[in-house]
Amino acid sequence: xSPLSNDLKLGRRDFLKGSLLASGGLxxxxxxxxxxxxAPVGPGGSPVAWLxxxxxxxxxxxxxxSEMGQGVYxxxxxxxxxxxxxxxxxxxxxxAPADKAFINVFLGTMITGGSxxxxxxxxxLRTAGATAxxxxxGAAADAWKVDPTQIKVADGKLTGPSGQSATFGxxxxxxxxxxxxxxxxxxxxxxxxxxxxxxxxxxTPNKVDGTAEYGIDVKLxxxxxxxxxxxxxxxxxxxxxxxTTAEKMPGVIKVVTTSSGVVIVADHYWQAHVARDxxxxxxxxxxxxxxxxxxxxxxxxxxxxxxxxxxxxGIGAAGVKGGKKTVSAxxxxxxxxxxxxxxxxxxxxxxxxxxxxxxGTQIQQIAQATAAAAAGMAPExxxxxxxxxxxxxxxxxxxxxxxxAVEASKAIGAPVKLIWxxxxxxxxxxxxxxxxxxxxxxxxxxxxxxxxxLNVVGPSITARMFPPVVAKPGTxxxxxxxxxxxxxxxxxxxxxxxxxxxxxxxxxxxxxxSHQLNAFMVESFMDELAHSAAKDPFEYRRALLIKxxxxxxxxxxxxxxxxxxxxxxxxxxxxxxxxxxxxxxxAVADISLVDGKAKIGKITCVVxxxxxxxxxxxxxxxxxxxxxxxxxxxxxxxxxxxxxxQQSNFDSYRVARMNDVPTLDVLLLDSxxxxxxxxxxxxxxxxxxxxxxxxxxTGKRVRDLPLAKSGLV
Numbered sequence: 001x002s003p004l005s006n007d008l009k010l011g012r013r014d015f016l017k018g019s020l021l022a023s024g025g026l027x028x029x030x031x032x033x034x035x036x037x038x039a040p041v042g043p044g045g046s047p048v049a050w051l052x053x054x055x056x057x058x059x060x061x062x063x064x065x066s067e068m069g070q071g072v073y074x075x076x077x078x079x080x081x082x083x084x085x086x087x088x089x090x091x092x093x094x095x096a097p098a099d100k101a102f103i104n105v106f107l108g109t110m111i112t113g114g115s116x117x118x119x120x121x122x123x124x125l126r127t128a129g130a131t132a133x134x135x136x137x138g139a140a141a142d143a144w145k146v147d148p149t150q151i152k153v154a155d156g157k158l159t160g161p162s163g164q165s166a167t168f169g170x171x172x173x174x175x176x177x178x179x180x181x182x183x184x185x186x187x188x189x190x191x192x193x194x195x196x197x198x199x200x201x202x203x204t205p206n207k208v209d210g211t212a213e214y215g216i217d218v219k220l221x222x223x224x225x226x227x228x229x230x231x232x233x234x235x236x237x238x239x240x241x242x243x244t245t246a247e248k249m250p251g252v253i254k255v256v257t258t259s260s261g262v263v264i265v266a267d268h269y270w271q272a273h274v275a276r277d278x279x280x281x282x283x284x285x286x287x288x289x290x291x292x293x294x295x296x297x298x299x300x301x302x303x304x305x306x307x308x309x310x311x312x313x314g315i316g317a318a319g320v321k322g323g324k325k326t327v328s329a330x331x332x333x334x335x336x337x338x339x340x341x342x343x344x345x346x347x348x349x350x351x352x353x354x355x356x357x358x359x360g361t362q363i364q365q366i367a368q369a370t371a372a373a374a375a376g377m378a379p380e381x382x383x384x385x386x387x388x389x390x391x392x393x394x395x396x397x398x399x400x401x402x403x404x405a406v407e408a409s410k411a412i413g414a415p416v417k418l419i420w421x422x423x424x425x426x427x428x429x430x431x432x433x434x435x436x437x438x439x440x441x442x443x444x445x446x447x448x449x450x451x452x453x454l455n456v457v458g459p460s461i462t463a464r465m466f467p468p469v470v471a472k473p474g475t476x477x478x479x480x481x482x483x484x485x486x487x488x489x490x491x492x493x494x495x496x497x498x499x500x501x502x503x504x505x506x507x508x509x510x511x512x513x514s515h516q517l518n519a520f521m522v523e524s525f526m527d528e529l530a531h532s533a534a535k536d537p538f539e540y541r542r543a544l545l546i547k548x549x550x551x552x553x554x555x556x557x558x559x560x561x562x563x564x565x566x567x568x569x570x571x572x573x574x575x576x577x578x579x580x581x582x583x584x585x586x587a588v589a590d591i592s593l594v595d596g597k598a599k600i601g602k603i604t605c606v607v608x609x610x611x612x613x614x615x616x617x618x619x620x621x622x623x624x625x626x627x628x629x630x631x632x633x634x635x636x637x638x639x640x641x642x643x644x645x646q647q648s649n650f651d652s653y654r655v656a657r658m659n660d661v662p663t664l665d666v667l668l669l670d671s672x673x674x675x676x677x678x679x680x681x682x683x684x685x686x687x688x689x690x691x692x693x694x695x696x697x698t699g700k701r702v703r704d705l706p707l708a709k710s711g712l713v
Contacts, residue, residue: 025054026132026172027052028050028131050096051080051129051131055169057156057169058092059080059092061080061125061128062102063093064102066386066396069391070621073203074614077091077202078194080128082129082193082195083128083132083133086156088194088199088202095386097384098365098368098384105120111363111397112363113394118675134184135175139177140158140164144162156168195611196612196615201617214342214360214389215360216342216390218417224265224416227418234288234428234506236283237283238282241257242281250271251267252264253266256408256412258408260400263404263418265408265416273421291503291504292643296503300436300503301457306499307499308474310484310496310498313495314493316493319493320440320441320442322442322450327525327529329524330438331436331704332704333435333516333705334434335431335433335638336637337425337426337647338393339393339426341390343421343422343425346358346418347405348406348415349409350410350413353381354377355371355406357405360392361399362397364384364386371402371403373403376410394508405418423649433458437456437518439452439522450492454487454494454495456484456496457499460480461507464507465508479509481498483515483519483684484518488548511683512681519580522578524691526541536565538564554586559588571601574588574589574691575692576688578681578685580681581681583676585606585609587626589603589689591690596712598690600630602663603662603689603690607681608669611675612671618668618678621679621682624679625681628656630660631660631706632683632686633690633691634707634708635706636654637705690707698712
């Protein structure tokens with residue numbers, strides 16, 4: 001039986017009533033306030049975690065995190081199972097509806113992103129489990145007239161000192177009548193039995209046998225299909241449409257001009273797709289008619305304005321003037337596509353009394369508000385049914401593919417599934433932002449940096465998606481300075497400046513966001529400083545990480561594991577270290593030169609992510625991030641000419657194929673620190689490690705991604 005349920009009702013109260021409370025039992029809601037103190041609340045409150053124990057012995061947690069391959073529907077239930085001392089198989093998962101009750105405490109809205117799933121769930125889910133356990137034990141103690149400490153809990157059963165026995169389900173109703181304890185404490189980490197073990201994923205069988213439902217799999221009675229024609233120039237609008245030929249084609253039901261383009265609705269998708277090509281549309285290209293990659297790069301390089309300072313230690317940039325030697329470098333980062341395997345799609349069912357959307361989304365509340373606006377109704381009348389995601393990487397934080405589906409359904413009075421082609425997605429993505437980053441350092445007599453000045457120039461994703469975050473004048477966009485503002489090295493004078501420069505098109509969160517951009521600058525530059533000081537890049541970094549024991553440890557372990565300095569003849573190594581999302585990691589790339597070009601043989605990655613819930617999932621995520629970061633380093637780039645994206649599919653936008661992937665060696669260090677994020681950080685260390693290895697092999701410094709443009713890969 002699938003552990004996942006998609007039977008969501010409209011709104012939280014109906015959802016709880018229909019999905020959980022029908023079986024009676026104990027419902028626990030936990031909200032975190034202040035510094036993380038947990039307080040149980042009832043169904044009328046605003047919790048961020050729900051746990052239900054039914055009279056039928058069912059144990060269900062309501063998960064507000066979208067599953068896009070990262071394993072949260074296994075790792076999050078593990079936290080509950082461990083606190084309740086039940087097998088993982090007893091804990092079932094239901095998708096949460098769009099509701100403020102499920103706000104991500106790190107990011108302020110209902111969202112799956114920022115590598116926060118485990119970090120956010122670590123306390124609240126364990127607290128929910130501890131609360132439920134205490135209430136069940138208390139109910140049993142009252143019923144049996146014994147001290148609660150005399151009751152044992154195992155496998156969903158409560159056992160008293162004289163052999164009394166009851167299942168969780170048998171005690172659930174009585175437990176629900178008790179006042180929830182305000183100080184229920186999760187187990188000490190050393191007493192956890194399931195957490196920390198490599199446990200098989202619960203969703204694998206459904207994905208193997210095809211019963212797992214992704215957005216593109218959704219079927220509803222009377223469902224129609226739609227294809228969307230969008231302006232080839234980004235930001236362009238429809239001027240006029242001649243749909244005469246298309247409307248006469250087989251299966252075509254209606255042609256609808258929507259807010260995002262022209263939609264063809266038909267009985268079957270291929271009919272809609274073919275008819276779309278028969279449309280005669282005149283487009284208004286708008287202001288981007290002459291936008292190009294060259295003009296974007298020039299704009300970033302020559303951006304004007306007063307930068308904001310994200311960090312200043314000591315006398316900051318002024319310290320650069322006092323060094324014995326000055327080193328400077330500039331790094332260019334391109335736009336990149338998300339390139340998810342499942343193209344964008346949304347199924348909408350608009351009725352007079354409400355609207356339901358069935359969609360793979362990372363941002364349910366904004367999806368709900370977007371659908372509501374398109375349908376012309378209040379958000380509370382829109383139900384969001386979250387399916388599995390066939391790749392997210394930040395692409396499904398966008399909602400650009402939702403309005404047209406809703407508008408088409410409203411126009412024909414029937415459910416409509418809108419599917420973008422892969423070409424639609426490549427040419428109309430919200431691209432990972434480009435950047436023009438520069439670094440300057442002063443070196444003292446021993447070759448160590450006495451001052452470092454980092455400058456980040458690029459567009460702001462946050463200004464478009466979450467404008468209140470940066471609305472106050474002087475506010476630095478935190479998603480522009482990741483892996484720069486937290487500069488790890490022990491340098492007395494550090495300044496990190498950021499200058500926002502918009503490029504005329506939408507940019508979006510791409511896996512690892514600005515960590516990927518800034519880590520390339522910081523770690524490439526550290527190599528440049530080491531070379532300028534005539535010092536070993538590993539030893540140079542290690543000496544400057546004395547005050548960063550976790551960073552120093554992963555760096556040392558990576559060097560030891562990769563055989564740094566002991567590579568066989570013909571093998572050249574590059575190293576990089578970073579902290580991101582509360583996780584510390586270091587990578588070493590081994591390359592050789594074949595006909596003057598770099599061939600990557602191995603990448604070693606050592607990770608300290610704090611407490612690990614499921615080590616096998618952690619390792620998979622680290623490997624996944626490295627595989628994702630590999631093409632970002634080597635080949636991936638989105639280019640524009642006359643406002644049109646030149647890459648339209650995997651033939652023109654290269655991603656890593658199986659034969660491209662080198663040996664990936666991952667070591668997870670034991671740690672007692674709080675859990676860090678694991679979905680994104682390993683993406684960012686791949687490019688600088690490879691670039692530094694290329695320098696070690698060729699003496700040529702590559703400062704412009706992707707590396708293939710250098711002709712050295």
